[in-house]
Amino acid sequence: MAYVTGHSLASENIMSFNYSTIGRYFFAGILLLSFNSISQVRELSQEVEQLENRVDFKSYFDEYYDDLESESATKVRCKGIVKRASQSRFIFVGDNHVNDESSLLAQQFIHQIKKKKRDQKVTLVLESVRHEHQMHLNSFLEEKLSSAELKRKIGFLENSGGWKWENVIRLLEFAKSTGTRVLAGESPPINALNNRYKERDKFAAEVIAKDAIKNPQSKYVILYGTSHLLGKDHLPDQLQKISSGTQSRIINFLGRKSQQVLDQTSEKDIHCAGFSKNIFYMNKRPISQNLAEYRDFLSSVARKEVGPPTHQEVR
Secondary structure: OHHHHHHHHHHHHHHHHHHHHHHHHHHHHHHHHHHHHHHHHHHHHHHHHHHHOOOOOHHHHHHHHHHHHOOOOEEOOHHHHHHHHOOOOEEEEEEOOOOOHHHHHHHHHHHHHHHHOOOOOEEEEEEEEEHHHHHHHHHHHOOOOOHHHHHHHOOOOOOHHHOOHHHHHHHHHHHHHHOOEEEEEEOOOOOOOOOHHHHHHHHHHHHHHHHHHHOOOOEEEEEEEHHHOOOOOOHHHHHHHHOOOOEEEEEOOOHHHHHHHHHHHOOOOOOEEEOOOOEEEEOOOOHHHHHHHHHHHHHHHOOOOOOOOOOOOOO
16 A cells, blocks of 8 residues: 555656646746747848838838837727727728738728618728729629629739739629629829829829719728828828818738837737827737738739739720
């Protein structure tokens, strides 16, 4: 019996040692992962900044970052952002082009608006389709064109500018099923290299403002690349000059300012944040993943024109 008792005590001591050791390693692993995550954000932010220096829209992005840097971030609830921003007449939703998160967020805003007031008119504005193809969008929404016919008529090129047809058509099908108007906001090709992004913003602002006059009861969910949403004379600024109405902006990218926002919110990672002037950050992906996706996107388009996927000549 003495042997058995001694064996049991030895087993208990071994088990106790193993559990405490595992616990120490577990917490050490958590700290290591946190350190690696912070370190990864810093490294990716540096890579992004280097790549942005190689693309022809660097000055446009610098203006985006200047605006972002002037803001102070606070952590907020994601649901609160959707409810608050939905009260505005013009809701700008940043589009990252490369996945479906942005289009799903646009759908969420439309759903929230109609949930509050079922008969509320909503207009979805798309960067991914040139304004000259508005008639084709209308025909699709009226079920006079199939999705394949629409894709051909607007000359959609897969992955041009990062867009994917499956994300675009899913959003259009949602608009059709909910009775949401769709406005093609993008300009024809602009050759002026230095000013083409602001010229595109000015064109889109004029398209939206004219439509808003004709449809005074409509709210607008405007799905445009995040870089269009902040910066002097970028899209919201251009629209504010010619059309009155409250605005909310939902950006989904912090780029080389990621670490600054993490420091301000005292977080290792963050999915939702609030700034002043009805500007919010929303992204369900970890910041490191968001940065990695954007780095890969920049790598593929460095020193190449980035525009809506409608360059293909329609025959």
